[in-house]
Amino acid sequence: MTTSTRGAAKTPAVLVLEDGRIFRGRAYGAVGETFGEAVFSTGMTGYQETLTDPSYHRQVVVMTAPHVGNTGVNDEDPESERIWVAGYVVRDPARMPSNWRSRRSLDDELVQQGVVGISGVDTRALTRHLRERGAMRVGIFSGEAVADDAALLARVKEAPQMVGADLSAEVATKETYVVPAIGEKRFTVAAVDLGIKGMTPHRMAERGIEVHVLPATATAEDVFAVNPDGVFFSNGPGDPATADGPVAVMQAVLARRTPLFGICFGNQILGRALGFGTYKLKYGHRGINQPVQDRTTGKVEVTAHNHGFAVDAPLDKVSETPYGRAEVSHVCLNDQVVEGLQLLDQPAFSVQYHPEAAAGPHDAAYLFDRFVSLMEAERA
Numbered sequence: 001m002t003t004s005t006r007g008a009a010k011t012p013a014v015l016v017l018e019d020g021r022i023f024r025g026r027a028y029g030a031v032g033e034t035f036g037e038a039v040f041s042t043g044m045t046g047y048q049e050t051l052t053d054p055s056y057h058r059q060v061v062v063m064t065a066p067h068v069g070n071t072g073v074n075d076e077d078p079e080s081e082r083i084w085v086a087g088y089v090v091r092d093p094a095r096m097p098s099n100w101r102s103r104r105s106l107d108d109e110l111v112q113q114g115v116v117g118i119s120g121v122d123t124r125a126l127t128r129h130l131r132e133r134g135a136m137r138v139g140i141f142s143g144e145a146v147a148d149d150a151a152l153l154a155r156v157k158e159a160p161q162m163v164g165a166d167l168s169a170e171v172a173t174k175e176t177y178v179v180p181a182i183g184e185k186r187f188t189v190a191a192v193d194l195g196i197k198g199m200t201p202h203r204m205a206e207r208g209i210e211v212h213v214l215p216a217t218a219t220a221e222d223v224f225a226v227n228p229d230g231v232f233f234s235n236g237p238g239d240p241a242t243a244d245g246p247v248a249v250m251q252a253v254l255a256r257r258t259p260l261f262g263i264c265f266g267n268q269i270l271g272r273a274l275g276f277g278t279y280k281l282k283y284g285h286r287g288i289n290q291p292v293q294d295r296t297t298g299k300v301e302v303t304a305h306n307h308g309f310a311v312d313a314p315l316d317k318v319s320e321t322p323y324g325r326a327e328v329s330h331v332c333l334n335d336q337v338v339e340g341l342q343l344l345d346q347p348a349f350s351v352q353y354h355p356e357a358a359a360g361p362h363d364a365a366y367l368f369d370r371f372v373s374l375m376e377a378e379r380a
């Protein structure tokens with residue numbers, strides 16, 4: 001591994017997809033090797049939020065925006081304590097970052113955190129390949145890790161798959177912590193951390209909520225011990241089909257009829273708790289300009305997404321579930337994928353996308369207000 005970005009920029013690197021397609025470029029960030037699921041993000045801004053989103057654990061992120069790193073790295077925008085992406089693929093890294101908040105270059109930050117990346121890749125061709133063939137395993141190799149292509153391909157094929165991956169406990173807090181309400185405290189929420197982003201409790205705190213963030217392994221007793229007005233299930237990495245523990249906790253919350261809100265992985269958990277299945281999308285939704293319709297109001301919002309799986313629920317009818325009637329409340333207008341669920345007989349709902357908007361448009365901020373309204377109604 002090198003700490004000299006200047007040196008790394010000259011180090012050859014190779015990206016090997018599991019179907020044998022190979023892209024050559026130069027080392028970006030740390031020199032070495034890494035493996036993960038290759039996914040692409042179409043966000044033109046917000047690379048710090050992307051890199052530090054725990055939902056990207058074990059994924060190698062390909063940026064479709066051609067210039068990355070232009071605004072450097074600041075201390076305000078990270079969504080967690082560290083970079084979580086397994087690897088980073090860019091076309092043309094900034095040679096000279098410039099922004100009033102910038103503290104260091106993205107290249108240096110990747111080196112410091114040991115994140116292996118590659119630059120100089122035709123990210124448009126790579127993205128088209130992933131759109132056609134679907135998300136798949138990938139390896140990035142630079143420096144001494146470079147070997148003959150067949151040997152590298154064999155190693156990529158040995159890497160773990162995303163289907164069946166149970167990853168929340170690897171990224172979530174080990175200890176409960178409290179994010180205090182900003183201003184007057186109005187509600188207490190128990191938030192089950194499956195890979196939570198920092199902006200999520202912040203958006204609740206802004207609304208007078210004291211947020212108790214609990215580990216992914218929290219039991220229903222742990223959740224109720226907080227005496228919550230509402231319960232929240234966060235975003236997170238991995239395959240929702242493996243999340244039996246959080247599904248059981250959510251079912252206990254539904255049985256008590258405590259107001260409930262879920263984001264992303266939390267939406268998938270609600271789907272499973274209601275008896276729906278989940279499935280892997282061909283190449284997922286990752287970006288900050290995805291059009292979603294709120295079917296309860298008819299309004300279309302532009303939203304931030306990061307999901308590779310989705311809930312399999314009927315779009316055209318109300319479903320009977322063990323917890324009363326449920327319906328699909330939000331749908332993605334690009335591909336009709338389920339983007340939200342709501343119960344009709346009790347205060348519970350979730351969305352597959354990111355109303356905390358870090359990074360992303362703020363169109364969906366009203367969902368935090370909807371959660372507050374459910375808690376208000378329960379109290380009235």
Ligand SMILES: NC(=O)CC[C@H](N)C(=O)O
Pocket residue numbers: 055234235236237238239240263264265266306307308309310
């Ligand atoms: N951001 C998330 O919560 C992602 C959820 C899940 N890991 C998926 O890929 O669909």
